[in-house]
Amino acid sequence: MPNVNTRVFFSKTDRAKYISHLDLYRVFQRAIIKSKLPVWYTEGFNPRLYIQFMLPLSLGQEGLREAADFRLTEEIPPEEVTERLNASLPLDLRITETSVPVMKNTDIAEAEYKIEAELSREKFAEFAQSEKILVEKKTKKGISEVDLKPNIKNLEISDKITLRLPAGNEFNLNPALLFEAFEKFSGEKISRIKITRTRIFAKNGEEFK
Amino acid sequence: MYRNDEMMKKLDEFLLDVQKPSRYIGGESGSVFKDKENVDVRFAFCFPDTYEIGMSHLGMKILYGLKNRVPNYWCERVFMPLPDMEQKMRERNIPLYALESLDPIKDFDFIGFTIQYELCYTTILEMLDLAGVPVLASERTSLTPIIMGGGPCVCNAEPLCDFFDLFAIGEGEEMNLELMRLMEECKKNGLTKAEFLEKAAQIEGIYVPSLYDISYNEDGTVQKITAKAPAPEQVKKRVIKDFDSVYSPDNFVVPFTDIVHNRAVVEVLRGCIRGCRFCQAGFIYRPFREKKTDTVLNQTKTLCENTGYDEVSLSSLSTSDFSDIEGLLSTLTAYTSKNRINLSLPSLRVDRFNEKIFEEISSVRKSGLTFAPEAGTQRLRDVINKNIKESDVLKGVKIAFEGGYTAIKLYFMLGLPTETDDDIRGIYALAKTVIDEYYQNPNRKKGKSPSVSVSLSTFIPKPFTPFEFEPQASEAEIKRKQKLMTDICVDKKINISWSKYDVSLLEAVLARGDRRVGKAIYLAWKKGCVLDGWDEYFDFGKWKEAFAECGLSMSFYANRTRSYEEIAPWSHINMLVSHDFFVEENKRAHEGTTTPNCREKCSNCGVIKNIGGECCKKI
Numbered sequence: 001m002p003n004v005n006t007r008v009f010f011s012k013t014d015r016a017k018y019i020s021h022l023d024l025y026r027v028f029q030r031a032i033i034k035s036k037l038p039v040w041y042t043e044g045f046n047p048r049l050y051i052q053f054m055l056p057l058s059l060g061q062e063g064l065r066e067a068a069d070f071r072l073t074e075e076i077p078p079e080e081v082t083e084r085l086n087a088s089l090p091l092d093l094r095i096t097e098t099s100v101p102v103m104k105n106t107d108i109a110e111a112e113y114k115i116e117a118e119l120s121r122e123k124f125a126e127f128a129q130s131e132k133i134l135v136e137k138k139t140k141k142g143i144s145e146v147d148l149k150p151n152i153k154n155l156e157i158s159d160k161i162t163l164r165l166p167a168g169n170e171f172n173l174n175p176a177l178l179f180e181a182f183e184k185f186s187g188e189k190i191s192r193i194k195i196t197r198t199r200i201f202a203k204n205g206e207e208f209k
Numbered sequence: 210m211y212r213n214d215e216m217m218k219k220l221d222e223f224l225l226d227v228q229k230p231s232r233y234i235g236g237e238s239g240s241v242f243k244d245k246e247n248v249d250v251r252f253a254f255c256f257p258d259t260y261e262i263g264m265s266h267l268g269m270k271i272l273y274g275l276k277n278r279v280p281n282y283w284c285e286r287v288f289m290p291l292p293d294m295e296q297k298m299r300e301r302n303i304p305l306y307a308l309e310s311l312d313p314i315k316d317f318d319f320i321g322f323t324i325q326y327e328l329c330y331t332t333i334l335e336m337l338d339l340a341g342v343p344v345l346a347s348e349r350t351s352l353t354p355i356i357m358g359g360g361p362c363v364c365n366a367e368p369l370c371d372f373f374d375l376f377a378i379g380e381g382e383e384m385n386l387e388l389m390r391l392m393e394e395c396k397k398n399g400l401t402k403a404e405f406l407e408k409a410a411q412i413e414g415i416y417v418p419s420l421y422d423i424s425y426n427e428d429g430t431v432q433k434i435t436a437k438a439p440a441p442e443q444v445k446k447r448v449i450k451d452f453d454s455v456y457s458p459d460n461f462v463v464p465f466t467d468i469v470h471n472r473a474v475v476e477v478l479r480g481c482i483r484g485c486r487f488c489q490a491g492f493i494y495r496p497f498r499e500k501k502t503d504t505v506l507n508q509t510k511t512l513c514e515n516t517g518y519d520e521v522s523l524s525s526l527s528t529s530d531f532s533d534i535e536g537l538l539s540t541l542t543a544y545t546s547k548n549r550i551n552l553s554l555p556s557l558r559v560d561r562f563n564e565k566i567f568e569e570i571s572s573v574r575k576s577g578l579t580f581a582p583e584a585g586t587q588r589l590r591d592v593i594n595k596n597i598k599e600s601d602v603l604k605g606v607k608i609a610f611e612g613g614y615t616a617i618k619l620y621f622m623l624g625l626p627t628e629t630d631d632d633i634r635g636i637y638a639l640a641k642t643v644i645d646e647y648y649q650n651p652n653r654k655k656g657k658s659p660s661v662s663v664s665l666s667t668f669i670p671k672p673f674t675p676f677e678f679e680p681q682a683s684e685a686e687i688k689r690k691q692k693l694m695t696d697i698c699v700d701k702k703i704n705i706s707w708s709k710y711d712v713s714l715l716e717a718v719l720a721r722g723d724r725r726v727g728k729a730i731y732l733a734w735k736k737g738c739v740l741d742g743w744d745e746y747f748d749f750g751k752w753k754e755a756f757a758e759c760g761l762s763m764s765f766y767a768n769r770t771r772s773y774e775e776i777a778p779w780s781h782i783n784m785l786v787s788h789d790f791f792v793e794e795n796k797r798a799h800e801g802t803t804t805p806n807c808r809e810k811c812s813n814c815g816v817i818k819n820i821g822g823e824c825c826k827k828i
């Protein structure tokens with residue numbers, strides 16, 4: 001049997017942003033079974049449909065170009081895979097492209113975010129100028145202090161805020177941290193915030209493929 | 210496809226602050242979206258419990274699929290939010306909304322509740338209130354929304370009459386569509402609520418409580434029930450005649466989160482041939498009807514393929530009574546094992562529990578095994594017509610032990626009619642024999658020991674059973690029996706547990722209450738009772754206060770023997786099984802005489818007479 005490594009890019013928006021990372025596996029699993037695509041199961045006593053998500057997305061955040069891998073046991077045109085999966089997935093999870101993996105998930109270096117929030121642009125610009133932006137970050141070992149400032153790249157403040165932050169298995173920064181820090185800085189509570197991960201980049205600077 | 214964007218925005222502001230937000234947002238695969246412009250009748254299908262509980266319920270899935278098949282009708286789901294969510298909704302004035310459109314349900318044409326257990330009554334009121342709908346039917350004057358109820362509890366809907374506009378008695382498939390059609394017409398022609406209800410009352414199975422007057426005797430019993438024209442004297446339960454071809458959903462809404470029974474479910478039969486005298490389901494769902502093996506297989510395939518579920522379960526009151534059970538199981542396992550699907554089989558009876566069936570289920574799943582002898586001695590099992598012998602239990606247990614099981618769960622009831630202390634001792638004796646049986650097995654694993662958990666519930670006399678006349682045992686009596694049980698139980702391998710008496714008492718009161726009980730429900734709710742089925746929210750103190758404040762005695766409803774001649778609060782409802790039959794069965798119970806099951810011999814329960822034809826001959 002051929003083993004065709006397959007990578008799908010998908011968007012996770014609106015209602016689907018409330019699907020937790022844990023539940024996302026099940027949602028994809030069911031969609032794949034439903035689509036009747038011939039897929040590879042892990043071997044062993046308890047075979048499991050193999051799906052790997054490249055980079056977890058925080059609950060409540062939207063993603064426009066998320067990536068997941070699985071294996072097909074037959075060659076199937078990518079457009080057909082996209083179509084069959086979309087027919088089976090919940091409305092707010094959409095496959096945008098099916099391709100063959102080029103990079104590994106360990107190649108992931110950073111991600112681009114778009115933030116729509118009700119806050120004062122001037123204040124935020126002032127905040128972004130601070131010498132240091134110290135935040136507490138939960139890690140497996142406990143809580144450590146990180147300075148966001150040197151990690152923020154390509155920051156643009158217009159009616160939306162866009163920026164890039166380190167991403168990946170080794171070092172990942174959640175943009176929510178930045179806005180928590182801003183709330184502390186300005187003393188105002190942000191009532192409405194929408195964080196969207198728009199793109200993922202590899203170490204070589206290219207978009208993740 | 211329509212969605213209320215305004216509501217979505219409001220929810221986005223705080224949903225991350227509540228536990229498991231995905232249950233409050235809808236949009237799961239299999240959920241149905243429509244274009245609001247093209248919809249004429251909207252139905253909010255409410256399950257008065259949490260999302261997790263409600264989403265496991267088959268009846269809701271059937272009616273959801275059925276109504277949404279009609280292009281211009283839209284049925285959506287609604288559940289009770291947990292307190293963290295409810296509080297946030299109330300703070301922000303967000304009314305209860307439906308999970309598909311996110312529209313407030315107060316703007317729907319129907320708000321329908323499926324009422325599966327008595328302890329959800331206050332939750333119904335809470336949901337109406339959260340929706341911004343007056344809980345009292347008398348305060349709702351416009352045509353819509355019509356508040357309706359269905360499900361097993363509405364066979365005695367009297368305690369709920371203050372709150373509901375109508376009830377659907379019996380099987381809902383046809384009635385629901387007929388009501389929606391009527392609504393479509395009434396809206397077009399600008400009819401009033403009163404006019405709608407009068408027309409609805411003429412649909413078979415529809416009970417409009419405001420069209421009935423009740424008077425009471427001095428002793429508190431019902432004196433007379435008078436129907437106002439055009440409502441019928443007796444509301445007759447609706448039955449689906451051709452069960453094999455009844456609508457069966459070809460898709461389910463599949464939750465994002467993992468709920469307890471997250472799996473495909475296929476209904477294989479309705480009704481029960483057994484006639485256990487304590488069991489309401491056994492009588493109110495008569496007659497017994499089953500689907501063909503092929504029908505079940507096809508429905509299983511369709512459902513698994515459309516949902517992507519890897520587990521399927523068969524639904525029925527007693528799956529082993531399916532006439533071709535072995536054929537069914539081998540047909541199904543052939544399909545499921547080829548497709549990596551687990552087949553699980555609840556409700557098997559021990560007396561039909563043989564090696565063949567055991568093999569089929571154990572090739573699939575190995576968890577603890579459950580048996581329900583219900584009573585400890587043969588004498589008492591004869592009284593309740595639970596036609597299971599000790600040898601049947603032991604045979605089942607033996608097969609289970611040989612198959613490698615070590616944990617057995619046994620269910621019993623305390624407080625059954627005619628019960629004596631010998632029957633209690635019998636429970637222990639039976640559990641002990643099960644333990645002994647384990648050591649009879651020469652191939653038992655060394656170093657492992659068996660365990661038996663004995664679960665004791667309190668008997669609840671229910672309407673439309675031969676025991677509807679019986680008193681529920683008093684708290685003192687039940688406590689004494691529980692103590693007796695723990696006193697005689699010296700074997701550490703036997704573990705005894707029981708349900709709370711208060712809960713069973715309230716269930717008995719609500720199950721057999723009359724219209725006056727509605728006041729107490731209202732008061733209890735006002736005092737803050739909600740989600741009474743949940744241990745952590747149940748507050749019996751408030752219920753006691755509520756009953757005291759409206760001058761009603763719980764023991765009048767629960768602990769009193771009712772004469773055969775007394776007019777029951779539900780006597781204008783015809784569940785097809787006759788009153789005479791229940792009286793006859795009650796007498797036989799007290800004589801300790803059993804009644805054969807419908808497959809052995811028809812005992813003229815009245816169903817054939819009521820629906821005509823050959824109701825049970827086909828079995």
Ligand code: SF4
Pocket residue numbers: 482495496497806807808810811812813814815816817818824825
């Ligand atoms: S009519 Fe006879 S066979 Fe049919 S349900 Fe009643 S007792 Fe059973």
